Amino acid sequence: MPEAFSEGQLDIHKLTALLSEQDIAPAQEAYGLSWAGKHQVYRELKTPTSQTLVPEPDESVNFDTSQNLFIEGDNLAVLKILQKSYHSRIKMIYIDPPYNTGNDRFVYADDFSESIADYKARAGQTDADGNLTHSDGMRGNRKENGQYHSNWLNMMYPRLALAKSLLREDGVIFVSIDDNEVANLRLLMDEIFGEENFATELIWKSRQNVDSRNKSNISNDHEYIIVYCKDVSKFKFTGKSIDLKKYSNPDNDPRGPWMSNNILGLANKDQRPNLHYTLIDPETNIAYECPAESGWRFSKETMAEKVAEKRIVFPKKKSGRPREKVFLNELSTRFTGFSSFLDTDNGFTLNGTREVRELFDSKYFDFPKPLALLKNLIKQGSNDNDIILDFFAGSATTAHAVMALNAEEAENNEAGKRKFIMVQIPEATEADSEAYKAGFTNIAEISKERIRRAAAHITSELPESVDSKALDFGFKAYTLADSNFIPWQQPASYDADSLMAQLEKHLDPISDNATTDGIITELMLKEGYTLTAIVSEGDGYYLVTQNDALIDNFDADSSDNAGTSIRLAIVLDDMTTDKATQIIARAPNKTLIMDRAFSDDANKANIVLQFEDAGLVVGCV
Incomplete structure (x- = not known):
């Protein structure tokens, strides 16, 4: 009876309900997502933080002029601090949170009534004498934990709720996830954003090689990107560019390149009798009968207009079928809005790993997202002067993508002025890792260094026609810290x-x-x-x-x-x-x-x- 268990633990109330012959249902039932600690999350969400941000000019690049931000600290506290200044100012949010695979480490015991010093002591970052240890305060969330899913939900809920208030009315949030928590994430975001503001669930083919870890012998080679809007009626996807190779002009039509399109309908004669008639080629007088099960797409009057305008292409043989000319210059958009637009052109995790290795000459991250994927999402979710927020910055691919996209637009004489805000907790690197041996004691240090190196690389690749000084390749660095004012105790x-x-x-x-x-x-x-x-x-x-x-x-x-x-x-x-x-x-x-x-x-x-x-x-x- 798997339904009698929750998060690996026996739920005695469910078991009793399953076995009992009596009706022991609760007095009131309602549809929704519930988990251990949810009410405490509500309290923590409403609790203001007394912490603040401290500028770090020495860690920055062009501190006085850059419009980009990098903030080092627990993202929940940072999101609370940003509420007043950035409320309804962010156009796009992308996050790649822990997937809760059983090997993740993240902060899920938040307490804003304590100081940073108290937090570090509780989290094990300092010893009894206040000296720093190698711990970063993040905790492993193993599948054998009694509140495995609840811990993840307790971590995600307040961060997503605070993120929503930062979005503009036409704003959008993209969240990467895999099968471990995709179902819970959908329900969680339905509750926060409203299920009516669900936009789509994108599928991204993330790997090329076989993954043999699945017990059912199915190789999972995809991940999901869940998309919600602040107000779905105010956001429109661009989608994927149409295939321009399908358009040509073999007959030198003065209206320009065209492609042929099917003109068969979807209704039989009983359903739409006006769409069933004989179509005659005015030049050859060959008659073409429509299939009885489908008919034509257009009425007889509309079809006559298209024939007169030479928009119908008649076949050379009677056995063929007429088709319609669709002209490229008459399309309302040159993009398709399919949810499967994230094809192989968006790269794989392997590409993301290579991109980081090329900058550092070493592998510092296991599964970084590729640049092509983030650039595509940024194109979909923002315009040339918007702010993009990533509060699980990790390898800082989002910042790299913003700078790269701005540079590409500048090459095409477009604005290229998107701005980024990165937030990353100083998660400690493993003592035996290549990153630690290279002098990086935490992930935030690597993130900042990647932005510096990516900026230098992009600048070196710019053509002479582009003024690199007109582009923003810097960032203002800030660190989460205790307030400058003594709190009342x-x-x-x-x-x-x-x-x-x-x-x-x-x-x-x-x-x-x-x-x-x-x-x-x-x-x-x-x-x-x-x-x-x-x-x-x-x-x-x-x-x-x-x-x-x-x-x-x-x-x-x-x-x-x-x-x-x-x-x-x-x-x-x-x-x-x-x-x-x-x-x-x-x-x-x-x-x-x-x-x-x-x-x-x-x-x-x-x-x-x-x-x-x-x-x-x-x-x-």
């Missing part, structure tokens, strides 16, 4: 001394590990500014300028929004009335002033009044 007891000690810590709430860049970045994110906003330094203050965010339905190409931007002024120290006057003259949308920057309460009250009198928003931190 409930005292062990509520006596006066304990409360006073806690209050004294918040006279100046800046953490000892805080940096100026870190504080500015954290405040930018909390105010909804993106990580690519421009930060300039004034006379004792910072001005953050963004040209397209925080404006509903902003259209950068609209004349109504020409020159539109929003600005945030930040003052960290030494606030004076003269500095307030300078900032007011810049008319920022909002000004944030650290409370410690005021000399006293009177100074604070006067400066706040200055801003209010000028009709400007001011806040104190």
